Amino acid sequence: xxxxxxxxxxxxxTRGQQVTLSCSPISGHRSVSWYxxxxxxxxxxxxxxxxxxxRNKGNFPGRFSGRQFSNSRSEMxxxxxxxxxxxxxxxxxxxxxxxxxxxxxxxxxxxxxx
Amino acid sequence: xxxxxxxxxxxxxxEGKNLTINCTSSKTLYGLYWYKQKYGEGLIFLMxxxxxxxxxxxxxxxxxxxxxxxxxxxxITASQPSHAGIYLCGAGKGGSEKLxxxxxxxxxxxx
Numbered sequence: 001x002x003x004x005x006x007x008x009x010x011x012x013x014t015r016g017q018q019v020t021l022s023c024s025p026i027s028g029h030r031s032v033s034w035y036x037x038x039x040x041x042x043x044x045x046x047x048x049x050x051x052x053x054x055r056n057k058g059n060f061p062g063r064f065s066g067r068q069f070s071n072s073r074s075e076m077x078x079x080x081x082x083x084x085x086x087x088x089x090x091x092x093x094x095x096x097x098x099x100x101x102x103x104x105x106x107x108x109x110x111x112x113x114x
Numbered sequence: 115x116x117x118x119x120x121x122x123x124x125x126x127x128x129e130g131k132n133l134t135i136n137c138t139s140s141k142t143l144y145g146l147y148w149y150k151q152k153y154g155e156g157l158i159f160l161m162x163x164x165x166x167x168x169x170x171x172x173x174x175x176x177x178x179x180x181x182x183x184x185x186x187x188x189x190i191t192a193s194q195p196s197h198a199g200i201y202l203c204g205a206g207k208g209g210s211e212k213l214x215x216x217x218x219x220x221x222x223x224x225x
Contacts, residue, residue, distance in 0.1 A: 004156070033213070042216070045213065048212065056212050088154065090157065092157075103147075105156035105157040106156050107155050108154070108155065
């Protein structure tokens, strides 16, 4: 069974640009969560979607947004990129609504902002 | 909001040695998760603990939950180079409460 797929794996962007990251959950999983991981702050929660509805949102500026499609695939978008947005972005899928049990993580997208 | 503190931040051990990683919560623990991460990769689920006093083992890794102390420990017996990586604890009771993580413990096992 295929795992959580994140694309692209690596990305280099320039300050001020915008970026869209994609996450395809495990088949049958309807919940997708996004996390940002940096050496200084560790893993920080961005948002959580279930059946196309945002269930929870972390403390990030409005430049960070996300959405989920009817097939449960999710995208997150970061506009007006800043150097501090350089991080590993991880998504996790789960078959459950707002239940952390069953979380499976993807391999992440490494974003570098120059 | 809940915060998790892991100790130590990094650990270097000789192959064959035992080691323990701790995770302490600022609030009552309802569900505690242990994950392992290879550098730059995703998180691999190891174990979940829910009840005070609960202990689970998988191969040479044992995790315990001390609910009163709001703490969990991960113990590795007879460490191997394959155990190397970053170990993260996560906690959250679900619902509107997000899953939060500690900053991780970097384990190096020297052959």
